[in-house]
Amino acid sequence: MGSECTTNAVTLKDYIIDVENVSAKAAAQYEVVLENNTDFIIKRRTIKTDRELVILVSKGLFYIKDCKTGQIDSLTEGNLNTFLRDLRDRYITLQQVHWINVIFRESVELIMTVTTNESLLDMCRHNVLVNSPYxxxxxxxxxxxxxxxxxxxxxxxxxxxxxxxxxxxxxxxxxxxxxxxxxxxxxxxxxxxxxxxxxxxxxxxxxxxxxxxxxxxxxxxxxxxxxxxxxxxxxxxxxxxxxxxxxxxxxxxxxxxxxxxxxxxxxxxxxxxxxxxxxxxxHDVMALKVNQAKLIAACENFAEQSEQIKDLAYTGGRYSIVIPTKPEELAEEGINLNHCVGQYIDRVASGECHILFLRLRSAADQSLVTLQLSGKQICQAQGKNRRAVTKQEHRFLQQWGREKEIEIAV
Known part of the structure; x- marks a missing residue:
């Protein structure tokens, strides 16, 4: 006798499934159950499990609860890692918790650090815990x-x-x-x-x-x-x-x-x-002055040359004639007035010429005009940026020159 074989018709659509939907159902689902300034509770569900992460800073309680069996496990780094392990490409946003706004898989260290440190918990309760990885x-x-x-x-x-x-x-x-x-x-x-x-x-x-x-x-x-x-x-x-x-x-x-x-x-x-x-x-100008002072430190007889003309010091009306006694004073004068008086140090030390300062009587320590004395003659007088002397300054120099028998040739 012949046998009969019965087959059901098979179509392609019978084998087409929503792979992404199946994966989503298999992955853990996270849900924020409670949140306030200091506390939060997050639920984690899978096909087989239903658990809650409970972080109650205000009460000092930190644990993971199995919602099916009622079992309570104290919070540890291990079970917190397990609870958050599905947050590889996802995160949980907390809108109200001031000390942690977002929970990632990597948040384990921060949560454990805060919940095991009394000072940090105290800062949490006072709403001043800084939202920082450290x-x-x-x-x-x-x-x-x-x-x-x-x-x-x-x-x-x-x-x-x-x-x-x-x-x-x-x-x-x-x-x-x-x-x-x-x-x-x-x-x-x-x-x-x-x-x-x-x-x-x-x-x-x-x-x-x-x-x-x-x-x-x-x-x-x-x-x-x-x-x-x-x-x-x-x-x-x-x-x-x-x-x-x-x-x-x-x-x-x-x-x-x-x-x-x-x-x-x-x-x-x-x-x-x-x-x-x-x-x-x-700063740079000060460095220049110091460096110039170092270069001219070898002029040991500078003070001796200044001693020879100390009687030329003079004060009258608004102005004074000041006699420099240190090479540093010439270096500073040149920098302050932007001219090359510092280059005359060797000539002053050798007695070839002398440098004097014309200053305001009321500001005798501030550079105003530099004078070059050769023999009995003032042959150069320069203010800032090589300016010539003013009429008032020139009148004072003439007065000083008459009293000290110095020719003013500027």
Missing amino acids: PHWFVPFWKQNSKLFTRLYNLFPNMADPKKYQPSIPVIFWIEECFGTNEAMYFAEKLVQSGVSDLNFADSYYNRHQNAPNIEAFKSVIESPHNINLRRFIDYILFDLYAQGYASIDRHFFTEYKDYLRMQMDFYGKVKEKYPAHFKTE
């Missing part, structure tokens, strides 16, 4: 003065700003410790107003997030023997320098600033200007 960096400042920390948290746009605000926090707390809260808040308030966008107070390069705070460059200026006024220096670095074109202040500025102060001490024996209106230019 919140523990801020703990020492919270411990030092929680009231000041809270004021800064409410004042600064972003305490975790790695360029402007976070590097300034150690400075502010050092000022508070050494000079008081009022001075610390003065710095903080001026910082918010300043246009400077990048600050680094360390004496060497460092990672602002991970390494210990370093403010040695700033401290070394304030603690220097030059009597730097704290508030004036704060204004100088935050406003004056910004107006001079400094968008950032770093260790290079502090090094140059201390160098500038030292050069003044070496050249003048004191600091004549602490807050120059054109810092870069003044």
Whole structure:
């Protein structure tokens, strides 16, 4: 007998499936169940499991709950990793939790850091935990003065700003410790107003997030023997320098600033200007003066030559004739007035000529006009940028020349 074989018709569409939909159903689904300032609960569902991550900072409770069995497991790095493992290409947004806004798979470290640190939990409860990958960096400042920390948290746009605000926090707390809260808040308030966008107070390069705070460059200026006024220096670095074109202040500025102060001490024996209106230019000019002074240090008989004409010193009316006694004075005169009097040092030391200064009586230490005396004759007289003497200056020179028997040939 013959047998019959019955077959059902098969079509292509029977084998077409929504692969993406199947994968989506297999993957864990996350849902925010609760959130407020400090707390959040996230549900994780799969085909087989239904669990909740419970982070209740306000109550000090942190656990993972199995919603099917009711089992409670204390929060550990291991079970938190398992709970968040499906967040490879996804994230959970928290709209109301101030200390963590987004949860990724990599958020395990941050959550464990916060929930296992009493200081961070305390900061959370006071709504001042900084939203940062390294919140523990801020703990020492919270411990030092929680009231000041809270004021800064409410004042600064972003305490975790790695360029402007976070590097300034150690400075502010050092000022508070050494000079008081009022001075610390003065710095903080001026910082918010300043246009400077990048600050680094360390004496060497460092990672602002991970390494210990370093403010040695700033401290070394304030603690220097030059009597730097704290508030004036704060204004100088935050406003004056910004107006001079400094968008950032770093260790290079502090090094140059201390160098500038030292050069003044070496050249003048004191600091004549602490807050120059054109810092870069003044620093370079000061360096030029020092270098010229070093070059002319070999002119040992300069003072002897000056001694020979000391009787020519004179004061009358608005003006004075000043006799320089050090080679440094000629170097400074040439730079101040932008002429080449510094090149005459050798000639002065050899007795070939003498250099005298015409100054205002009321400003006898400020360069005005340089005079060259050859024999008994003033053969050159130059002010700034080689200007000629004015009529008033010339009348004074004529008067002085008559009394000292010096011919004025200018």
